[in-house]
Amino acid sequence: MNKSIMALLLGASVVSCGGKFSAKIEDTEKDAPLIGKATVKVENGIMTPEVLYSFGRVSDVQVSPDKSKVLYGVTYVSIEQNKTNRELFTMNIDGSDKKQITQTAKSENNAVWVKGGAKIAFLSSESGSSQIWEMNPDGSERVQISDIEGGVNGFSYSPDEKKILYIKNIKYGERTADKYPDLPKASGRIIDDLMYKHWSEWVEEIPHSFIAGYDGTKMTDGIDILGDEPYECPMLPFGGIEQLAWSPDGKSIAYTCRKKKGMEYALSTNSDIYLYNIDTKETKNLTEGMMGYDINPVFSPDGKYIAWQSMERDGYESDKNRMFVMNLTTNDKIYVTEKFDYNTDYLAWNDNESIYFVSCVEAKTHLFKAFVHTKEINQITKGDYDYESFGIAGDKLIAIRHSLSAPNEIYSVNTTNGEATELSFENKEILGQLKMGKVEERWIATTDGKKMLTWIVYPPNFDPNKKYPALLYCQGGPQSTVSQFWSYRWNLQMMAANGYIVVAPNRRGLPGFGQEWLEQISKDYGGQNMKDYLSAIDAMAKEPFVNADKLGCTGASYGGFSVYWLAGNHNKRFKAFLAHAGIFNVEAQYLETEEMWFANWDLGGSFWDRSNSIAQRSYANSPHKFVEKWDTPIMISHGELDYRILASQGMMAFNAAKLRGIPARMLIYPNENHWIAQPQNGILFQREFFRWFDTYLK
Template sequence: MTLTATKFTPEVMLSAPRRMPGVPNPSGKLALYAVSTYSFQDHKKSSQIRVLDIESAASHALVEDQSASEPVWLSDEEVLYLKGGDNGTTTLIVRHVKSEETEPYEAGCIKAPISNVKVKKLPNGAIAFACSALTTPDGEMFNPKTEKKPHSTAKVYTSLFVRHWDTWNTENTNSIYYGLLEQKDGKYSLRDHKLTNALAGTQLSSPVPPFGGTGDFDIGPEGLVFVAKDPELDPAIYTKTDLYFIPLKSFTESSPPFPRIIKTPGLEGYSNSPVFSPCGRKVAFTRMRSNQYESDKPRLLLVPDIRNPDKAEEFYATADGAGGWDSRPESILWSHDGSKLYVTAEHHARTLIFELPSTPSRTTSLPTALQTPDGSVTSLHLLAAADDSSDDLFVTTTSLIDNSCYSIVHPTSSPKIISSASKQGKSFGLSRPSIDTITFPGAGGAYDVHALVVRPSDFSKEKNSNKKKKYPLCMLIHGGPQGAWLDAWSTRWNPAVFAEQGYVVVCPNPTGSTGYGMALQDGIRGEWGGRPYNDLVRCFEWVVGNMPEVDGSRAVALGASYGGYMINWIQGQPLGRKFKALVCHDGVFSTLNQWSSEELFFPIHDFEGTLYDNREAYEKWDPARFLSEWATPQLIIHSELDYRLPITEGLAAFNVLQARTVPSKLLMFPDENHWVLKPENSLVWHREVLGWINKYSGIEHEQRLAEQVDELRVE
């Protein structure tokens, strides 16, 4: 499944194969991954499960089936995957990697959809199996295909959190199920053909929606650990999720013990990424301090003995509670001997792997970053080692030019690239020299701001030294607002797509951005249109004054979510007159409408209180205060299923622009949420967005002239 193109276009990006992170088998000789491709000719998606030979980098298709998903290793040469049925059932299929030698077989059948599969080989040779499924109030798996259809579509609510992300909430919630896969006569089968609900009768729900998955729980020889929202707190107001432990001896218990909470005094926010140690007695995980700040700094913690959950130790703890490591740890991997942890965290527009001792008392210095390929780490796994003192990691990365790269990373040597889906961007006509970074003084000159720069693939500093050729500026403003532009691949906001149209793309990480320390990130609180806006003004001025290849008189700016808010804010400010066109995707029209969102803890934190107790804070940075200044042509994009920022925010902005006779256009998707994910919709999105900015920047005129020249040459 390969794709080669001389020019990187939206069609190329959206139809290119999308590889999932690779997972090595127990011996470390093979890696398993899923890949999908979309054809705009056939208007169909195709999917494969593939096996990669790590030494030779050759791969072959193991399964080619649209209904097959979530492959996991059962042994060195056997793979289990899920196969969905038309009636909502899920079959567990086992297949040998040498598929031509043996036929796949069924290891069990579940009468409902399941997902988030994890397996763990137990000391007795059996395999513990865990997954998640939507569950009814009586603790049974929910199958929408067999559900009795009501005569009315009415929904009645008497509490907060009536909808989330893109779904109206119901009584059904996520739950974790477990079972045992036993081998008989050379074949695996699910014992008693059933799974047990680990959370039945607990009022707990895991994984945590909307984005929770396998990272929300783990299997060990002692049982299950998982994170779940505190059932005593309103999920619309508080972010608190706790870590729980369920002791299991055989994974065949029909009535599991009640979950035991892991106590973390002083830390009351999100818990994430629980991982058992190799010995199965310890658990490492992350937890935030604030229970109303979704982007608070995660702290790394250790449970020294899971059988004694009353004790958890914090790494880099400080007396003031701020924590000594000013980074945001995410995923966690134990070393073979359990003496070290490998932890991913953002750092200056990349996601890196950091190494540290696995015992908090031994962390006398800050973690060191391992050498990894260009870009950002998305997944890491241990490879088999001759002895427990050596750790080789199988790492998946992406970058601004490469959508998937598998490599072997060692703590003390340079990484070895095994396989790149796009040959390090060459298949797309992209290359590393087109990527650059700049640093400029932020608002007030008290700090520096970092930005990524992506130039067209045909740009040459040598050829451009005469300064005759200038490229219009395309400024991309990220969402979050506690987020960042990373050296990482995206099919929704890919800077290279814009650069290949003929722009110099600048992606600033202003106040509020992650990966540059908590002072810069937290500086946006109560400052939505303040420091971040001034950073962007400084960015524009620095680029125009220091990058001679940039034409600031033909600049355009685009943003989504908080970036969409900033577009609307810029529209009413002096910077708005510097741009020829603006694009606002799912943006905030008025901050006074933030309580139409679902996660109310977000505005409560960022605007320093509730709408009714601190209304002036919401009014201060309200883009709707400056509607009389709106004058720059603007494209508005919004979707009906966006419950984070309801579509009325987009409609209001569009109506104002139209009423003021400002050139404007509305693009609406009735079947998308905060993100545009469906390939055909995404293609329309790109065509409309590029068409809009190209029209006002003059690139459309240049493209037409070039086409006319080509036609004359042909004649």
Template sequence: MNSRPRYRFEQFFATRRILSLQPAPDGESLLFVSDISGQWNLWQVSSQGGWPRQLTLFTENAARAGIFSRDGSRIAIMADHHGDEKFQIYLMDAVGGWPEKITDRPDVQYSLAAFSPCGRYLAFSGNAANPQDVDIYICDLETKETRQVTPGGGLRYAFSFSPDGSKLLAAQFYGNTNQDILLIDVASGEIRNLTAHEGREVKYQPGPWLKDGSGFYFVTNEGREFNGIAFYDLEADKWSYVVTADWDVSGGVLNADQSLMAYVVNEAGRSVLHVIERETGRRLALPELPIGVISEVDFAGRDSRNRLFIQMATYKEASTIYVLDLSAGTLTRVTESMLGNIPEEVFVAPELVYIDAHDGLRIPAWLYRPHGIEPGAKVPAVVSIHGGPEAQEQPGYNYGGFYQYLLSQGVAVLAPNIRGSTGFGIEYQKRIHRAWGGDDLKDIESCNRYLRSLDWIDGDRIGIWGGSYGGFATLSAATRLPDLWACACDFCGPANLITFLQSVPPHWKPIMKAWLGDVEEDRDFLIERSPITYVDQLKCPLMVVQGAKDPRVVKAESDQMVERLRSMGREVEYLVFEDEGHGFTKRTNQLKGYGAMADFLIRHLKK
């Protein structure tokens, strides 16, 4: 490769991670969660930008979300401890406040929902009554009394109060591709299933109410391959689609007077923003946005200026918040995420490619080619498998700069959306159900074959990396396709599907049979698909990274793989973070973990 300036690992990871955007009701500021302090905390910043104000001072706990009450005077917060995902609910005054716990059950996972319109009540969900069920609770913030609204049984998540506060919109969750929308009477607890659909798998996800309470918007794929936005008319007791596309549609947020609707179309992973007049469907002209990933859009509830808040990332910029003023047609950056002082031309834009699978299926993938490859030269590559598996690889600043650092070191990256990924239709997504380690593994083999077909890739220096399900896929590929890889790096992936099923969070267990399999009925199948079964076939160097507090893929999953390999004298590096869960909450751990994984891959691929 041509001689180019080299930038340090720390520069690529010198970002402020940002998530969970929520505008203040008046639109003059917004809440977001960031690790500016070194840990996830809640911050507030002016809509004009500037230095944000830190609202929480967590060090061992991690804030995950924050929401305003309707009048903006209070903030509810969700936080967990050392990444254990046992989220608790906190409440604080918006000005001069300090977070006080509303819940204090370290054995329970709660999820934050919404304030009532009057601000006195706070709705949330949790598995406090029965570890395998998720129920809906309402806390009276004046009396501090909390009551269970749903009677138990199933997985029920609250979303929002009706405009008059008498009803709750909620979702009944059966699986990633199957939900219902519930309408719950707050006083009586009566539950009405608005979307009952026995015998079929359909997604239904609640959205915003009309101000008069006559109905609400929601996202569904009823009768379609892709998600669209629909409206439910409560008086007529029927619904119809209002926005559809040949890709998934998300968002459906309304401005203050509800004359406008904003939504995002996911075009093969690239986000395209649309704003329309709600009643006529006429599309507004928008300023050009960079190609990237929009994770959230929202209007403020009482803001009359028609400002749309956007959280967005690109291949050269980590997640950042903008304000789009629809009246003025201007886009203003509110937060700054990139701190590494790296010139923009250093970053590599991905190319969308399609790879032919063994059965004729076309696999979408993002291919990143390092700059400066000399004619005739060949470079090493990493195949990156995303988690989920029902998630999507998109062209953002992925994994905190992990890809871009590898690219700067002359290592190419291929990041596919193998079968089971979201964003390419419901049938594509469902191909992973009860099929882990089957055709998805053949897709990974096809990705390896594709890389070997490129004249600038060294086929003898291809590694594989992934986290969570991607870690399982990495272990499967390394043990069952051992001749294809120069190295493999697993980040918190299951090694044994039987012990994985036995150790998942209790409220996951009711849905695991349809998703992955049953420990007793499918025992032989699960053994046949587990990487641990083929551990003796591993040939390449392996690195395993694990959080000791991980509630999804417990540490024992990684322990057993490492212990088996070491007992056979195989090369394996094992890095455990005692104060982390499923991923990294602390910035120091993020730097150490990704730094170690990048060093491992580069060390073995650039020999």
């Protein structure tokens, strides 16, 4: 996805990064070419990091009101400029007449059809801050309609389009300069409560949602629906406009909020769905007494019902994501997925009786249809891929799909038989030049007599008569599925392209295999899930095409914890390890992290509670307790803006390895958080990843 003018060479592949558009821009990025679709030449069919970063990243499908058109975005990457740019496209519902309707240096986001399909509204920072704009469906006549101080993070038009709901950040808490105005250059932060930082930022602003009037050309300043309440709406760090919804009559807004702050916020996941009356300004809690996460409300077309996702238990962020529906007249609740032992996501009403959604079942994420009153669940699609989102177009769903071997593309799905037809073909030219490795589904026996789905990815041009090094991939989360995912950092086909057999187990603690399988990992870090990992790699090591003397192990976050733990408990199976953003010292992690509900649930409690045998078992299994048994080269990667798992965890692990005399390398990013977001840092990670493993496994 880059639009760069340099040629990048790595291995046998060449990326010629001349872009489709060559116009120049005349602003703060003067003389930089527009970032657009890359032209890529791949030799020998082998993927490299530069090829991986050349894919167009398709997202956010919007079906026009008359069901004739599809609006979507594609993000492109420039490695040279070390940035991304998102452009907008339209096409007919059958994939014909594809058009790029924007060509700018500023990304267009949150694009939706408005005014009956006569206009497209979107966010752009073209004027200096993120504001709402409108344009014709062909991209012409761009007009800014908002001028909100501080910018807009997301928006939604009311059904009659006379009001606009928008999200903007407001100041949170008292700053040092407020307390001591005579010390304007003092950089110290005065902290009196928990949740002073979250994932990747200091909490000095929080999002609030506002309702503004709109006369068809300009938007007024808005009314804060939370008033002076000091709570997030939507919720940090990942919530957006999907956490709010207009009622069909435009008289109410349902919104998601966890009305807690400080320590109470840090200890609880109890969010609720609130109904705000626009005329009276009155707010009603629809989910009072439901103690876990309640998020993402969606009204039925007739406005009589509201659906949402609900977790049952407070403090458990990976509880089963259930589908609930409430009758807004009687307040009766229906647990629609009561007999469905899997998570639900991306709910969308088909009619007043049924709801489409996506769910991961046995490591594949598919489209489903739920019938509200009968609680019948029908699976629409099948196959080795994941659907992530969709729009409804009559008897079709226009959906985004990816797999372990292909990035996002848009498909038309027949809701009767599940047949899917690709529409977008954004990455056809690159995919057509690549040789992808075979992806195999294996069910491997575990130590407690169960079967575990494990994805095996073979190198391109695989020869069963040769012996290959193998990499065990350890998933993070810890409760995030190893499905048919496509990643720009943990790309299993990239690993295979470098000559490795990739072993990716759906070990204990991952969704898609029922609640019992999912929940086993809680309070059992270093337990059965580690045995599952060893079962997977041991089974593959017996294959004649795997070099059992050249095994590596890698992962991030909880996957990084897994790497550190296995480094002290692998009985010389592995010859090299690599961990990113992993937990090394669990006792330190308990006091360093921000979301205390996570640590309390997963670890069982604090390390100073000596009477808590479950918690004490968790801390006894901390990776740092096994450092004396480390005997294998290890590489550590971490971002210093990671406030979920502090960079000190990686530094401790690196220091421990060096002090033990073990070959070690550390890749530290001063300007990255729990992820690696900047293109050149991503390329750097890939290059160092393979330089490290190639040294010890080849």
